[in-house]
Amino acid sequence: MPEQHNLVFVSDTDIDTLFSCARCGASIGFNKLGIGEPFAIFEAGAWVPPTNFGFWMGPCEPQ
Protein backbone atom coordinates (compact mmCIF):
# COMPACT_ATOMS: atom_id res chain seq x y z
CA MET A 1 0.00 0.00 0.00
CA PRO A 2 1.41 3.39 -0.98
CA GLU A 3 2.59 5.37 2.02
CA GLN A 4 1.98 8.99 2.73
CA HIS A 5 4.91 11.36 2.73
CA ASN A 6 6.73 12.09 5.98
CA LEU A 7 6.83 15.88 5.60
CA VAL A 8 9.37 17.91 7.54
CA PHE A 9 9.45 21.72 7.68
CA VAL A 10 12.29 23.25 5.67
CA SER A 11 11.81 27.01 5.46
CA ASP A 12 9.23 29.76 5.08
CA THR A 13 8.72 33.13 3.43
CA ASP A 14 6.24 35.94 4.03
CA ILE A 15 3.43 34.03 2.38
CA ASP A 16 4.29 30.34 2.25
CA THR A 17 6.13 27.42 3.85
CA LEU A 18 8.26 24.67 2.33
CA PHE A 19 8.22 21.05 3.45
CA SER A 20 10.22 18.06 2.31
CA CYS A 21 9.55 14.34 2.66
CA ALA A 22 12.14 12.65 4.88
CA ARG A 23 11.54 9.35 3.10
CA CYS A 24 11.53 10.19 -0.64
CA GLY A 25 12.88 13.74 -0.73
CA ALA A 26 9.88 15.25 -2.56
CA SER A 27 9.15 18.82 -1.59
CA ILE A 28 6.02 20.92 -1.63
CA GLY A 29 4.93 24.34 -0.49
CA PHE A 30 1.83 25.42 1.34
CA ASN A 31 0.68 28.98 1.79
CA LYS A 32 0.49 30.42 5.26
CA LEU A 33 -2.95 30.84 6.83
CA GLY A 34 -4.82 33.78 5.32
CA ILE A 35 -3.05 33.66 1.97
CA GLY A 36 -5.06 30.86 0.43
CA GLU A 37 -5.91 27.17 0.56
CA PRO A 38 -4.40 24.71 1.25
CA PHE A 39 -2.49 26.37 4.10
CA ALA A 40 0.10 25.33 6.66
CA ILE A 41 -0.69 25.56 10.37
CA PHE A 42 1.50 27.08 13.08
CA GLU A 43 1.20 24.68 15.98
CA ALA A 44 3.29 24.33 19.14
CA GLY A 45 5.84 26.82 17.88
CA ALA A 46 6.34 25.16 14.47
CA TRP A 47 4.81 25.03 11.03
CA VAL A 48 3.02 21.83 10.16
CA PRO A 49 1.47 20.85 6.84
CA PRO A 50 -2.33 20.69 6.40
CA THR A 51 -3.87 17.40 7.58
CA ASN A 52 -5.03 16.60 4.03
CA PHE A 53 -1.65 17.33 2.39
CA GLY A 54 -1.81 13.93 0.67
CA PHE A 55 -4.53 15.26 -1.63
CA TRP A 56 -2.00 17.49 -3.38
CA MET A 57 0.83 15.00 -3.55
CA GLY A 58 1.39 11.71 -5.28
CA PRO A 59 2.23 8.57 -3.27
CA CYS A 60 5.55 8.38 -1.44
CA GLU A 61 7.95 6.35 -3.57
CA PRO A 62 11.43 6.24 -1.96
CA GLN A 63 14.26 6.10 -4.53
Add this chain to the structure above:
Amino acid sequence: MGPADQLWILDGTMRTAISRGKPTHADHLERWLGAEHVARLSRDFANFYWPVPIQGVPGNVYIMPGGDFAGEIRAGAYMSSADAAALTVKKILKSIENKARKNRALGTLYDLIRAGDRRMMSVGAFASIDAIIAAFTGGKGQALLFQKTGVASNAIGNANDLWSRAGNPGSGAAGAAAPGGTAWSSASTGALKYLNGVSANSNHYLNWALSASVINNSLLLYDRLFSVALNMNSTATQAVTGVPTRYQSTTATDVGYIGGNFIFESNPTTVLANVAHSVTAESTAVWTYTNQANTASKNLNHNGTAIQTLAGVAACVAGGVNLAAGNWFIPLAAGDSGIKALTQMQHSVAIAAGTMDAVIGHPIAVNACPVANLACLDDGLYSAINLSSILDGACLSFLEMPKPATTATNYSGLIRIVSE
Protein backbone atom coordinates in the same frame (compact mmCIF):
# COMPACT_ATOMS: atom_id res chain seq x y z
CA MET B 1 -70.40 -17.49 -86.00
CA GLY B 2 -71.35 -13.92 -85.26
CA PRO B 3 -70.50 -10.65 -86.92
CA ALA B 4 -66.92 -10.14 -88.19
CA ASP B 5 -66.11 -7.70 -85.39
CA GLN B 6 -66.97 -10.28 -82.78
CA LEU B 7 -65.07 -13.34 -81.71
CA TRP B 8 -66.95 -16.32 -80.50
CA ILE B 9 -65.30 -18.48 -77.84
CA LEU B 10 -66.52 -22.02 -77.63
CA ASP B 11 -66.02 -23.28 -74.09
CA GLY B 12 -67.87 -26.50 -74.50
CA THR B 13 -71.28 -25.50 -73.17
CA MET B 14 -71.94 -22.01 -74.28
CA ARG B 15 -70.75 -19.39 -76.62
CA THR B 16 -69.27 -16.16 -75.37
CA ALA B 17 -68.94 -13.18 -77.60
CA ILE B 18 -66.04 -10.79 -77.10
CA SER B 19 -66.14 -7.45 -78.78
CA ARG B 20 -62.80 -6.27 -80.18
CA GLY B 21 -63.64 -2.70 -79.41
CA LYS B 22 -61.69 0.11 -80.99
CA PRO B 23 -58.47 -1.04 -82.66
CA THR B 24 -55.30 0.29 -80.99
CA HIS B 25 -53.38 3.00 -82.81
CA ALA B 26 -50.58 0.94 -84.32
CA ASP B 27 -48.02 3.77 -84.58
CA HIS B 28 -48.55 4.87 -81.00
CA LEU B 29 -48.24 1.32 -79.74
CA GLU B 30 -45.04 0.68 -81.70
CA ARG B 31 -43.54 3.97 -80.51
CA TRP B 32 -44.36 3.12 -76.91
CA LEU B 33 -43.33 -0.55 -76.83
CA GLY B 34 -41.02 -0.70 -79.81
CA ALA B 35 -41.85 -2.29 -83.16
CA GLU B 36 -40.00 -5.52 -82.45
CA HIS B 37 -41.80 -5.97 -79.13
CA VAL B 38 -45.19 -5.42 -80.76
CA ALA B 39 -44.40 -7.92 -83.51
CA ARG B 40 -43.33 -10.52 -80.99
CA LEU B 41 -46.49 -10.11 -78.95
CA SER B 42 -48.63 -10.43 -82.05
CA ARG B 43 -46.82 -13.60 -83.08
CA ASP B 44 -46.99 -15.16 -79.61
CA PHE B 45 -50.75 -14.64 -79.29
CA ALA B 46 -51.72 -15.47 -82.87
CA ASN B 47 -53.17 -18.81 -81.81
CA PHE B 48 -54.24 -17.88 -78.29
CA TYR B 49 -57.93 -18.01 -77.50
CA TRP B 50 -58.56 -15.16 -75.03
CA PRO B 51 -57.84 -11.43 -74.91
CA VAL B 52 -55.00 -10.52 -72.61
CA PRO B 53 -54.44 -7.03 -71.17
CA ILE B 54 -51.00 -5.59 -71.85
CA GLN B 55 -49.29 -4.22 -68.73
CA GLY B 56 -47.16 -1.09 -68.84
CA VAL B 57 -49.18 0.51 -71.60
CA PRO B 58 -51.15 3.56 -70.47
CA GLY B 59 -54.79 3.18 -71.37
CA ASN B 60 -56.74 -0.04 -71.93
CA VAL B 61 -54.97 -2.16 -74.53
CA TYR B 62 -55.52 -5.89 -75.09
CA ILE B 63 -53.86 -8.33 -77.36
CA MET B 64 -56.63 -10.25 -78.98
CA PRO B 65 -56.82 -13.82 -80.24
CA GLY B 66 -55.32 -13.71 -83.69
CA GLY B 67 -52.61 -11.27 -82.69
CA ASP B 68 -54.33 -7.95 -83.18
CA PHE B 69 -54.46 -5.20 -80.58
CA ALA B 70 -57.58 -3.54 -79.31
CA GLY B 71 -58.40 -0.72 -76.91
CA GLU B 72 -57.28 2.88 -76.44
CA ILE B 73 -53.65 3.73 -75.83
CA ARG B 74 -53.07 7.01 -73.99
CA ALA B 75 -49.38 7.37 -74.72
CA GLY B 76 -46.84 6.92 -77.39
CA ALA B 77 -47.77 10.07 -79.26
CA TYR B 78 -44.32 11.63 -78.82
CA MET B 79 -42.04 9.33 -76.75
CA SER B 80 -41.40 5.73 -75.82
CA SER B 81 -41.87 4.23 -72.35
CA ALA B 82 -38.14 4.55 -71.73
CA ASP B 83 -38.23 8.21 -72.72
CA ALA B 84 -41.21 8.80 -70.44
CA ALA B 85 -39.48 7.04 -67.52
CA ALA B 86 -36.37 9.12 -67.98
CA LEU B 87 -38.44 12.28 -68.09
CA THR B 88 -40.23 11.29 -64.90
CA VAL B 89 -36.93 10.67 -63.04
CA LYS B 90 -35.58 13.95 -64.35
CA LYS B 91 -38.60 15.78 -62.97
CA ILE B 92 -38.16 14.08 -59.61
CA LEU B 93 -34.48 14.97 -59.43
CA LYS B 94 -35.18 18.56 -60.34
CA SER B 95 -37.80 18.82 -57.63
CA ILE B 96 -35.43 17.31 -55.06
CA GLU B 97 -32.58 19.55 -56.18
CA ASN B 98 -34.67 22.64 -55.65
CA LYS B 99 -35.40 21.62 -52.07
CA ALA B 100 -32.20 19.77 -51.21
CA ARG B 101 -30.15 22.73 -50.03
CA LYS B 102 -32.74 23.37 -47.35
CA ASN B 103 -33.22 19.76 -46.43
CA ARG B 104 -30.25 17.60 -45.59
CA ALA B 105 -32.12 14.30 -46.01
CA LEU B 106 -33.18 15.13 -49.53
CA GLY B 107 -29.68 16.22 -50.36
CA THR B 108 -28.33 12.85 -49.31
CA LEU B 109 -30.98 11.10 -51.43
CA TYR B 110 -30.01 13.28 -54.39
CA ASP B 111 -26.35 12.36 -54.01
CA LEU B 112 -27.19 8.68 -53.73
CA ILE B 113 -29.13 8.84 -57.01
CA ARG B 114 -26.35 10.77 -58.68
CA ALA B 115 -23.55 8.68 -57.13
CA GLY B 116 -20.36 9.21 -58.98
CA ASP B 117 -21.16 12.78 -59.95
CA ARG B 118 -18.45 14.99 -58.50
CA ARG B 119 -20.80 17.94 -58.28
CA MET B 120 -21.90 16.92 -54.81
CA MET B 121 -24.54 18.74 -52.86
CA SER B 122 -22.71 20.42 -49.98
CA VAL B 123 -25.14 19.48 -47.27
CA GLY B 124 -22.52 18.63 -44.70
CA ALA B 125 -21.77 14.97 -45.49
CA PHE B 126 -20.18 12.68 -48.04
CA ALA B 127 -22.71 10.46 -49.79
CA SER B 128 -20.42 7.45 -50.06
CA ILE B 129 -16.89 6.11 -49.62
CA ASP B 130 -16.44 6.63 -53.36
CA ALA B 131 -17.23 10.29 -52.85
CA ILE B 132 -14.50 10.57 -50.21
CA ILE B 133 -11.99 8.84 -52.49
CA ALA B 134 -12.97 11.07 -55.38
CA ALA B 135 -12.61 14.14 -53.19
CA PHE B 136 -9.23 13.19 -51.74
CA THR B 137 -7.74 12.17 -55.10
CA GLY B 138 -9.41 15.02 -56.92
CA GLY B 139 -7.50 17.81 -55.23
CA LYS B 140 -9.57 18.21 -52.06
CA GLY B 141 -7.24 16.27 -49.74
CA GLN B 142 -4.39 17.61 -47.63
CA ALA B 143 -1.53 15.89 -45.81
CA LEU B 144 -0.25 17.78 -42.78
CA LEU B 145 3.21 16.91 -41.42
CA PHE B 146 4.17 17.68 -37.83
CA GLN B 147 6.84 17.05 -35.20
CA LYS B 148 6.73 18.12 -31.54
CA THR B 149 9.32 17.85 -28.77
CA GLY B 150 7.65 16.84 -25.53
CA VAL B 151 8.51 17.56 -21.90
CA ALA B 152 8.79 15.36 -18.85
CA SER B 153 5.62 15.49 -16.80
CA ASN B 154 5.54 16.23 -13.08
CA ALA B 155 4.30 12.76 -12.21
CA ILE B 156 2.74 9.66 -13.76
CA GLY B 157 -0.77 10.57 -14.84
CA ASN B 158 -0.09 14.24 -15.53
CA ALA B 159 -0.94 15.58 -18.99
CA ASN B 160 1.08 18.03 -21.08
CA ASP B 161 0.07 20.68 -23.59
CA LEU B 162 2.38 20.69 -26.64
CA TRP B 163 1.20 24.12 -27.84
CA SER B 164 4.21 25.93 -26.39
CA ARG B 165 6.73 23.19 -27.22
CA ALA B 166 9.32 23.38 -29.98
CA GLY B 167 8.97 21.62 -33.28
CA ASN B 168 6.96 21.96 -36.47
CA PRO B 169 4.72 23.83 -36.01
CA GLY B 170 6.86 25.94 -33.71
CA SER B 171 6.14 27.16 -30.21
CA GLY B 172 2.86 28.92 -29.68
CA ALA B 173 2.64 31.95 -27.42
CA ALA B 174 0.88 32.43 -24.10
CA GLY B 175 -2.57 33.93 -24.16
CA ALA B 176 -3.04 37.61 -23.46
CA ALA B 177 -3.82 38.67 -19.90
CA ALA B 178 -7.31 38.80 -18.47
CA PRO B 179 -9.88 40.03 -19.23
CA GLY B 180 -9.29 39.88 -22.98
CA GLY B 181 -7.27 36.74 -23.62
CA THR B 182 -6.54 35.52 -27.16
CA ALA B 183 -8.81 33.89 -29.74
CA TRP B 184 -6.51 31.55 -31.71
CA SER B 185 -6.73 30.71 -35.41
CA SER B 186 -4.88 28.85 -38.14
CA ALA B 187 -2.85 32.03 -38.72
CA SER B 188 -1.42 31.95 -35.20
CA THR B 189 2.19 30.89 -34.70
CA GLY B 190 2.11 27.38 -33.29
CA ALA B 191 -0.96 26.26 -35.24
CA LEU B 192 -0.68 23.34 -37.68
CA LYS B 193 -1.05 24.98 -41.08
CA TYR B 194 -3.70 23.84 -43.56
CA LEU B 195 -6.04 25.31 -46.21
CA ASN B 196 -9.71 25.97 -45.62
CA GLY B 197 -12.13 23.65 -47.40
CA VAL B 198 -13.66 24.08 -50.84
CA SER B 199 -16.82 25.46 -49.25
CA ALA B 200 -17.36 26.89 -45.78
CA ASN B 201 -16.35 24.55 -42.94
CA SER B 202 -16.15 21.57 -45.29
CA ASN B 203 -12.89 20.01 -44.13
CA HIS B 204 -13.00 16.67 -42.32
CA TYR B 205 -10.42 14.68 -40.37
CA LEU B 206 -9.64 11.51 -42.35
CA ASN B 207 -6.78 9.67 -40.67
CA TRP B 208 -3.58 10.13 -38.71
CA ALA B 209 -0.27 8.26 -38.61
CA LEU B 210 1.52 9.02 -35.34
CA SER B 211 4.92 7.98 -34.03
CA ALA B 212 5.98 8.51 -30.40
CA SER B 213 9.47 8.07 -28.95
CA VAL B 214 8.14 6.48 -25.75
CA ILE B 215 5.72 3.60 -25.53
CA ASN B 216 2.03 3.86 -24.52
CA ASN B 217 1.53 7.58 -24.91
CA SER B 218 -1.58 9.10 -26.45
CA LEU B 219 -2.07 12.40 -28.24
CA LEU B 220 -5.23 14.47 -28.65
CA LEU B 221 -5.55 16.64 -31.77
CA TYR B 222 -7.67 19.61 -30.77
CA ASP B 223 -8.74 23.02 -32.07
CA ARG B 224 -7.29 25.59 -29.65
CA LEU B 225 -10.12 28.12 -29.54
CA PHE B 226 -9.11 30.59 -26.82
CA SER B 227 -6.73 31.11 -23.92
CA VAL B 228 -6.24 33.74 -21.24
CA ALA B 229 -3.34 34.25 -18.82
CA LEU B 230 -4.05 33.83 -15.11
CA ASN B 231 -2.42 36.05 -12.50
CA MET B 232 -1.02 33.24 -10.36
CA ASN B 233 0.04 35.58 -7.53
CA SER B 234 -3.53 36.31 -6.50
CA THR B 235 -6.52 34.63 -4.86
CA ALA B 236 -8.97 37.25 -6.13
CA THR B 237 -11.55 36.44 -8.81
CA GLN B 238 -10.37 37.39 -12.30
CA ALA B 239 -12.98 38.38 -14.88
CA VAL B 240 -12.69 37.19 -18.49
CA THR B 241 -14.43 39.00 -21.33
CA GLY B 242 -12.70 37.62 -24.42
CA VAL B 243 -14.53 34.83 -26.30
CA PRO B 244 -13.74 32.08 -28.82
CA THR B 245 -14.66 32.64 -32.47
CA ARG B 246 -15.47 29.01 -33.34
CA TYR B 247 -17.88 26.44 -31.91
CA GLN B 248 -20.26 29.11 -30.59
CA SER B 249 -23.58 27.79 -31.91
CA THR B 250 -26.32 26.67 -29.51
CA THR B 251 -27.92 24.54 -32.25
CA ALA B 252 -26.99 20.88 -31.73
CA THR B 253 -27.08 20.03 -35.43
CA ASP B 254 -24.73 22.84 -36.46
CA VAL B 255 -21.15 21.90 -37.36
CA GLY B 256 -20.02 24.66 -34.97
CA TYR B 257 -22.07 23.48 -32.00
CA ILE B 258 -20.67 24.33 -28.57
CA GLY B 259 -21.05 20.75 -27.34
CA GLY B 260 -17.67 19.10 -26.82
CA ASN B 261 -15.77 22.31 -26.03
CA PHE B 262 -13.54 21.69 -23.01
CA ILE B 263 -11.34 23.79 -20.70
CA PHE B 264 -8.00 23.11 -19.05
CA GLU B 265 -4.99 24.94 -17.58
CA SER B 266 -1.53 24.74 -19.08
CA ASN B 267 1.77 26.36 -18.20
CA PRO B 268 3.14 28.12 -21.30
CA THR B 269 6.63 29.25 -20.24
CA THR B 270 7.72 29.33 -16.56
CA VAL B 271 7.63 26.57 -13.94
CA LEU B 272 5.35 27.25 -11.03
CA ALA B 273 6.66 27.66 -7.50
CA ASN B 274 6.43 24.47 -5.52
CA VAL B 275 3.18 25.38 -3.74
CA ALA B 276 0.07 23.26 -3.41
CA HIS B 277 -3.08 24.89 -4.74
CA SER B 278 -6.61 24.16 -5.89
CA VAL B 279 -7.79 24.91 -9.41
CA THR B 280 -11.44 24.56 -8.36
CA ALA B 281 -12.80 24.58 -4.79
CA GLU B 282 -15.97 25.68 -3.06
CA SER B 283 -15.75 29.39 -2.12
CA THR B 284 -12.00 29.76 -2.73
CA ALA B 285 -11.45 28.70 -6.34
CA VAL B 286 -14.65 29.57 -8.19
CA TRP B 287 -14.79 29.60 -12.01
CA THR B 288 -17.82 30.74 -14.00
CA TYR B 289 -18.68 30.10 -17.64
CA THR B 290 -21.48 30.14 -20.23
CA ASN B 291 -22.64 26.70 -21.31
CA GLN B 292 -23.89 25.07 -24.54
CA ALA B 293 -27.40 26.50 -24.04
CA ASN B 294 -26.00 30.01 -23.59
CA THR B 295 -26.77 29.88 -19.86
CA ALA B 296 -24.35 32.14 -18.02
CA SER B 297 -22.79 31.97 -14.54
CA LYS B 298 -22.36 28.19 -14.48
CA ASN B 299 -19.64 26.91 -12.13
CA LEU B 300 -16.89 24.60 -13.32
CA ASN B 301 -16.68 21.27 -11.48
CA HIS B 302 -20.05 21.75 -9.80
CA ASN B 303 -21.67 18.38 -9.13
CA GLY B 304 -25.15 19.76 -8.57
CA THR B 305 -24.57 20.28 -4.87
CA ALA B 306 -21.28 22.14 -4.55
CA ILE B 307 -18.10 22.95 -6.40
CA GLN B 308 -15.73 20.01 -6.08
CA THR B 309 -12.05 20.40 -5.29
CA LEU B 310 -9.64 19.78 -8.14
CA ALA B 311 -5.99 20.13 -7.22
CA GLY B 312 -3.41 21.86 -9.37
CA VAL B 313 0.17 20.63 -9.73
CA ALA B 314 2.75 22.10 -7.35
CA ALA B 315 5.81 23.14 -9.36
CA CYS B 316 3.93 22.50 -12.60
CA VAL B 317 6.50 22.36 -15.39
CA ALA B 318 6.44 24.61 -18.43
CA GLY B 319 4.30 22.71 -20.94
CA GLY B 320 2.46 20.87 -18.17
CA VAL B 321 -1.31 20.70 -17.73
CA ASN B 322 -1.95 22.11 -14.28
CA LEU B 323 -4.46 19.49 -13.16
CA ALA B 324 -4.05 16.63 -10.71
CA ALA B 325 -2.88 13.30 -12.10
CA GLY B 326 -5.44 11.61 -14.31
CA ASN B 327 -7.12 14.86 -15.37
CA TRP B 328 -6.70 16.66 -18.69
CA PHE B 329 -9.78 18.87 -18.57
CA ILE B 330 -11.71 20.67 -15.82
CA PRO B 331 -15.17 19.11 -15.39
CA LEU B 332 -18.13 21.27 -16.32
CA ALA B 333 -21.20 21.66 -14.12
CA ALA B 334 -23.21 18.44 -13.95
CA GLY B 335 -25.37 18.06 -17.04
CA ASP B 336 -23.46 20.47 -19.28
CA SER B 337 -21.82 19.32 -22.51
CA GLY B 338 -19.76 22.29 -23.61
CA ILE B 339 -18.28 25.62 -22.62
CA LYS B 340 -19.16 28.58 -24.82
CA ALA B 341 -17.09 31.17 -22.99
CA LEU B 342 -15.15 31.60 -19.75
CA THR B 343 -16.25 34.50 -17.55
CA GLN B 344 -14.30 34.15 -14.28
CA MET B 345 -11.16 32.44 -12.96
CA GLN B 346 -9.90 32.02 -9.42
CA HIS B 347 -7.19 30.03 -7.67
CA SER B 348 -7.20 29.24 -3.98
CA VAL B 349 -3.57 30.19 -3.42
CA ALA B 350 -1.25 33.02 -4.39
CA ILE B 351 1.81 31.61 -6.09
CA ALA B 352 4.62 34.06 -6.52
CA ALA B 353 6.43 32.48 -9.45
CA GLY B 354 5.25 30.86 -12.66
CA THR B 355 2.85 31.32 -15.57
CA MET B 356 -0.50 29.76 -16.42
CA ASP B 357 -3.09 29.91 -19.21
CA ALA B 358 -6.71 28.85 -19.04
CA VAL B 359 -7.42 27.22 -22.43
CA ILE B 360 -10.67 26.38 -24.25
CA GLY B 361 -10.43 23.71 -26.94
CA HIS B 362 -12.53 21.38 -29.10
CA PRO B 363 -11.43 17.76 -29.60
CA ILE B 364 -10.82 16.44 -33.13
CA ALA B 365 -9.18 13.00 -32.80
CA VAL B 366 -7.18 10.81 -30.41
CA ASN B 367 -4.28 8.56 -31.41
CA ALA B 368 -2.41 6.12 -29.21
CA CYS B 369 1.05 4.60 -29.68
CA PRO B 370 1.37 1.19 -28.01
CA VAL B 371 4.81 0.72 -29.59
CA ALA B 372 7.61 3.27 -29.50
CA ASN B 373 8.88 4.69 -32.76
CA LEU B 374 6.25 2.90 -34.85
CA ALA B 375 3.76 4.82 -36.98
CA CYS B 376 0.35 4.07 -35.46
CA LEU B 377 -2.63 4.76 -37.71
CA ASP B 378 -5.86 6.24 -36.43
CA ASP B 379 -8.64 5.92 -38.97
CA GLY B 380 -11.13 8.77 -38.97
CA LEU B 381 -13.33 7.18 -41.61
CA TYR B 382 -14.72 4.08 -39.96
CA SER B 383 -13.81 4.68 -36.32
CA ALA B 384 -15.83 6.30 -33.56
CA ILE B 385 -14.68 9.83 -34.40
CA ASN B 386 -15.93 9.61 -37.94
CA LEU B 387 -14.84 12.34 -40.32
CA SER B 388 -14.87 14.98 -37.56
CA SER B 389 -15.33 18.44 -38.95
CA ILE B 390 -12.39 20.82 -38.98
CA LEU B 391 -13.71 24.37 -39.11
CA ASP B 392 -12.22 27.07 -41.29
CA GLY B 393 -9.39 28.84 -39.49
CA ALA B 394 -9.01 26.13 -36.84
CA CYS B 395 -5.93 26.36 -34.63
CA LEU B 396 -4.89 22.71 -34.71
CA SER B 397 -2.65 21.68 -31.81
CA PHE B 398 -1.83 18.69 -29.61
CA LEU B 399 -2.40 17.72 -26.01
CA GLU B 400 -0.52 14.82 -24.46
CA MET B 401 -3.02 12.72 -22.56
CA PRO B 402 -2.22 11.65 -18.95
CA LYS B 403 1.16 9.99 -19.29
CA PRO B 404 1.92 6.41 -18.27
CA ALA B 405 5.47 7.49 -17.40
CA THR B 406 7.01 10.90 -16.80
CA THR B 407 9.57 10.50 -19.62
CA ALA B 408 9.66 13.35 -22.11
CA THR B 409 8.21 12.07 -25.42
CA ASN B 410 8.78 13.34 -28.94
CA TYR B 411 6.03 12.99 -31.53
CA SER B 412 5.92 13.11 -35.29
CA GLY B 413 3.36 12.17 -37.86
CA LEU B 414 1.07 12.83 -40.76
CA ILE B 415 -2.55 13.95 -40.57
CA ARG B 416 -4.84 13.68 -43.60
CA ILE B 417 -7.91 15.82 -44.04
CA VAL B 418 -10.39 15.97 -46.90
CA SER B 419 -12.89 18.58 -48.03
CA GLU B 420 -16.39 17.95 -49.30
